[in-house]
Amino acid sequence: MAGCSEFDLIDRHLAGLGAERDDVLLGPGDDAAITQDGGRPLLMALDTLVEGVHFPADLPAYWVGYRALAVNLSDIAAMGGEPCWALLGLTLPAPDESWVAQFASGLGRLARASGVAVIGGDVTRGPLTVSLQITGRATGAPLRRDGAHAGDRVWLSGRPGEAAAGLAVWQQEGAREQARWQGLRQAFIAPRPRVALGQALVGVASAAIDLSDGLAADAGHIAARSGVALHLDPPRGRPSARLLRWAGEAEARRLQLGGGDDYELCFTAPREADVMVRAAARRARTPVRCIGEVHEGEGVWWGGEPILDRAAGYCHFVS
């Protein structure tokens, strides 16, 4: 959370607010809170998307709706949970019915595909903002950020950096280039939360997080919460070929470490679990690769150099 005043604010003033309750198994600071209500533990998260901050003003309503659920599904994925129920807080400048219909269509499609019921919410007037709260059920011991141990391996799904590149394509390129870099564009517009992978990793991974703020910052959360250092290996952590083609070597690296919104999973697992990790990934039909190792110490390292300070990831209050 180095230099990220947004999180400092949360940590200092909003953590541990209110009553202490025995049925709260895990409070603020992970991808989701864990509560207990008789059955399997519940996983509860809330994410807010603000127009112009979390998505460009010209993003079609369909994808705003899709995205609002996707980022929340990703929190449940990072805990290895089964997503169940969502509540929607939608703030709109005007009652634009065709916008709402498109928004509902994108949200609804992903909700049905994920088995999530939208059970309620609140529509209000104001600057375009979407807050979505999701509740899932644990499918076993939830994956947390604080379980990594020295000797574990560090794993990564998908190709982080592509979403940030896709946003730049969306905002900067002409129609022909948009078509040419369609794959990158899609990585931004339609992130795929790794729900199946998260569930498959329950009982296998020692810690997990989803990449919303960039690989450096989010791997940093695992390091900080687990009290370890994550050493990433440049050759094994190579950006995707299309990202290298679009951005060049240096910029691709910067996007991969510091770009946000990929919603891939970064996770750790004991060395002995390599075969189980690969089997879980196959079961979830999700590409994963080992990109480093967990050591004693602190921070995130890239080819032996500390990187967290240089690429602190996406942070709303830091330019």
Next chain:
Amino acid sequence: MAGCSEFDLIDRHLAGLGAERDDVLLGPGDDAAITQDGGRPLLMALDTLVEGVHFPADLPAYWVGYRALAVNLSDIAAMGGEPCWALLGLTLPAPDESWVAQFASGLGRLARASGVAVIGGDVTRGPLTVSLQITGRATGAPLRRDGAHAGDRVWLSGRPGEAAAGLAVWQQEGAREQARWQGLRQAFIAPRPRVALGQALVGVASAAIDLSDGLAADAGHIAARSGVALHLDPPRGRPSARLLRWAGEAEARRLQLGGGDDYELCFTAPREADVMVRAAARRARTPVRCIGEVHEGEGVWWGGEPILDRAAGYCHFVS
């Protein structure tokens, strides 16, 4: 919901979105959704407050925090539930630490007093907006909007209309008048969610709703969902003496029927339950009074006249 396009939007496009799930006992359309997870049913609600729409821009941060939880507690109160866990989505124009500290103080005080743990959330940059999601547990069969029957009596807690008057005092009056009308001012600034009353009414009331949009509009929701008419009796529904003093007879009536943000409960109960209603109110130390009766038919009636069209209550998209 007459003429209230905000709710039309919800109803038409956002109701029933996503998967159908057996563990959803009640979806959108009541004060909270009801889900089932092994233990007692869960009550889940989410409310958004936007600066300049739901609270004046000069409301101190302490009371913004208090209010964000209060309006959500009121949803749990209207279902007769026990509030448990909250998730906070806070959007801020800038990382103003003293503002956040005050906000946390107001929210935290009410959370501790209500036994609610703030278990997580999301702080983002953008126009000042607070979305809070609350989960409670049912304490018996939840109070719903759809249980009123012809022959029931209509009951009301507290003195609706005072909050709307208090907002006007806050915005319009000088310092001396602010002090003089301190009681009205407090009704707006620090609404008291009727959690104890809601719980005491479980098994006694046939339907309930909390007053966020005004007595006429909210009683109208009970009427619509229950398929009945609510006939309110002007002498028994008389506004409070201080509201009459501040506003005069006609304006007091308008504020009472059409003003929002009181977070009192309007509920119905069978005639035979009069003694139990009064006992519940005593137990909850909350003043209640019978203000009318449930008839066959539809709409809300005031002294024999239909009132819902004339005083459709607070509606964000209707001036």
